Amino acid sequence: MELLKQFKTYFTGLLILLMPLGAWGQQNISNIIDAFQQSYINESTGKYPDAIEVLKNIYNEDSYEINLRLGWLTYQSGLFSESLAFYNKAIALMPYSIEPLWGVVLPASALGNWEMVINQYQNILDVNPNNSIAHHRLGLIYYGRNEFQEAHKHFEKVVNLYPFDYDGLTMLAWTNFKLGKQREAIVLFRKALMHTPSGSSALEGLELLEK
Numbered sequence: 001m002e003l004l005k006q007f008k009t010y011f012t013g014l015l016i017l018l019m020p021l022g023a024w025g026q027q028n029i030s031n032i033i034d035a036f037q038q039s040y041i042n043e044s045t046g047k048y049p050d051a052i053e054v055l056k057n058i059y060n061e062d063s064y065e066i067n068l069r070l071g072w073l074t075y076q077s078g079l080f081s082e083s084l085a086f087y088n089k090a091i092a093l094m095p096y097s098i099e100p101l102w103g104v105v106l107p108a109s110a111l112g113n114w115e116m117v118i119n120q121y122q123n124i125l126d127v128n129p130n131n132s133i134a135h136h137r138l139g140l141i142y143y144g145r146n147e148f149q150e151a152h153k154h155f156e157k158v159v160n161l162y163p164f165d166y167d168g169l170t171m172l173a174w175t176n177f178k179l180g181k182q183r184e185a186i187v188l189f190r191k192a193l194m195h196t197p198s199g200s201s202a203l204e205g206l207e208l209l210e211k
Helices: 002-018 029-044 048-056 064-076 080-093 099-110 114-127 132-144 148-161 166-178 182-195 200-209
Strands: none
Touching: 029 048, 029 064, 048 064, 064 080, 064 099, 080 099, 099 114, 114 132, 132 148, 132 166, 148 166, 166 182, 166 200, 182 200
């Protein structure tokens, strides 16, 4: 039953994606494309209110693309609550898309709603379990909270995916250091320095451990 429900949700999203632009009310495709073009021009010159207005003039609540674009533009304008609303509409329209999940992170971070940020990264990982950026950023959040076991899980995943990534190696090393795993931390700091010999964070960590 749950599988059928997921299929219906997916199929509905697919129909919306494939819906001809001419089916969006009485608007025609030329007006829609022109509005998007004008919004890009306004954005390039920092005229975010104008970029928002031109899209709101052709707004259709069933348009994934317009909601996604307005989510970005309202975020850039500092309208964080409005940005969340647009991104969430985009998510509702295309539940399997990752774009609006990344989008929600921006206003949620600006509002200091870190639980929402964590939830969005987890949602991204539900769709794409090997997304190294989501794992790294979750690791940073948990590290900042001194939740080192949880941070370790995410940084370890990053290093398993990218064994020669400086940032991943360094953060996993620091997390091991915080967990009292000095030998593991030394090995990781040294590997990080093989990638970036002048890396200040790795050098600092290694100096602390080799005193």
